[in-house]
Amino acid sequence: MSEVNGIAALWLREFKVFTREHSRVVSSIFTPLLWLVVFGGGLGSSIIIKGVNYQTFIYPGVVSMSVLFTSVFFGVYIVWDRKIDFLKEVLVAPLRRSTIFIGKVLGGMTDSLIQGSILLLLGPLFGVHYTIIVILKAYLVILIMAAGLVSLGLIIGSQMESPEGFGMVVSFVIYPLFFLSGALFPTEDLPSWLSSLVLLDPLTYGVDALRGTMLGTQRFPFLVDLAVLSSFTAFMIGIGTQAFKRMKV
């Protein structure tokens, strides 16, 4: 019971901080919109991919991107916690380290989910037609993806002393994940060296699942995407728990 309350406390705190730091929301909505409107709009006027306008084609990719950036960057808050010494208060609580990790992951997933939802609301403007099934499947994919990516951010954050260091390491991780995911281009007919890198990127399967769900153009079966994403997430949660166990104040 106390572990459940502990998770609730950690989640509640992240949620409150999130609702009070409006800059967190604004900045993470702004970048995806820039991609959609400027990049997508610019190229979209002349390019059609798989029967849809380019802007529509990258919409699921940009939603994934928003989840990717928000989730991984959430890891910086563990660095902040260390900096403002709040981490000591949490680590000396009679909670398991895995509980603390789960509480943080849920907090980060909530941030990502709220931002994802704002972007999903804009879907119809970019040519996506929603049904209940589409929305449920999209949320399922976003949730699994967010859980894995928040874990990834927290793993990095748990090892870092400064926010600047975190930013450095994360940019090495986040941009390859994004550009290799097929968020901005179809992944079927790539040179083989690029193709194998694309297949190694877990985000590829998230983008593919979202694109299939929203636009009906899919490379892998939905369940395959889900299976790969879930394995990635389970793996990240496993490593994250270990990283938190070893984390120092």
Next chain:
Amino acid sequence: MGIIEVKEITKVYEKITAVDHLNFEIEEGEVFGLLGPNGAGKTTLLHMLATLIKPTYGTATVNGYDIIREPGKVRRSIGIVFQEPSSDDILTGYENLMLHAMMYGVPRAEWKSRIREVLRLVELESRAHDRVRNYSGGMRRRLELARGLLHKPNVLFLDEPTLGLDPQSREHVWEYIRELVEVENVTVVITSHYMEEADHLCDRVAIIDYGKIKVMDKPSALKSEIGEKIILMGVKEVPNTTDSLPFLTGYTKENDRIELCVDDASMRLKRILETFPTFEKVEIVHPTLNDVFLKYTGRSIREGGTAEGGYMQRIMRQVKKR
């Protein structure tokens, strides 16, 4: 059996031994003071006892639980107020306390009543719903004191609880701590730079320097070991010898000013005044813990700011951080 038993506890960082094979016991219900200059190892010792860092060697039991083998049980039974402010300043005081209640296993039915109780104790009720970043340093300190108590710990560790507070708030905090010991029946381990604080609050103190305990006893016992001084001024006739005063432990003469060291001034005064019949003024000097400190560490403790800047500067840094 002591409520805290420290056995050979040691912490070695790359270059220095911060805590060096300490052995001692703290009794239940005691207010125990750790006094030492910057870098003496006080915080390191406290963090080991609170299971935040692991000893390099040795161990300790707190409330009967081993800090290495049963850290979860230790954590459930202790409260700690860190040297650095560690509340979330974007949340309100009340919210910080609520999170603490949830994380530290306070029964749900008691969350609100218990928070009200501790807020009353530190007189922060009227500011409870302000964000912590709008608190003064002293208010923030009091909030953290309240937080450390919220889950009714058996043992409370206070790392420099009054560092940087003005004298008035400092005395206030002392009152809270005294009250706590009576009302909540906790054992308190406190580190401090302020000698008068230790003298005022602690049943026993340990003077720690370079990771080692130099001496440990009741403040009164430590002081009486130093002895008292009788100073006579304006002395005209000085006897050739002080043989008639065999209890003297020290004697210095400077013009017409004479200093005599004795164990108990009020008892020895009569004999001394008989030996020195002519004087203008007499003064009795009682030793302070600072004298004790001086004797055992060879230097006087630096009050107030620390090597990394005073507490207030640190708070201001914290506030700007986010």
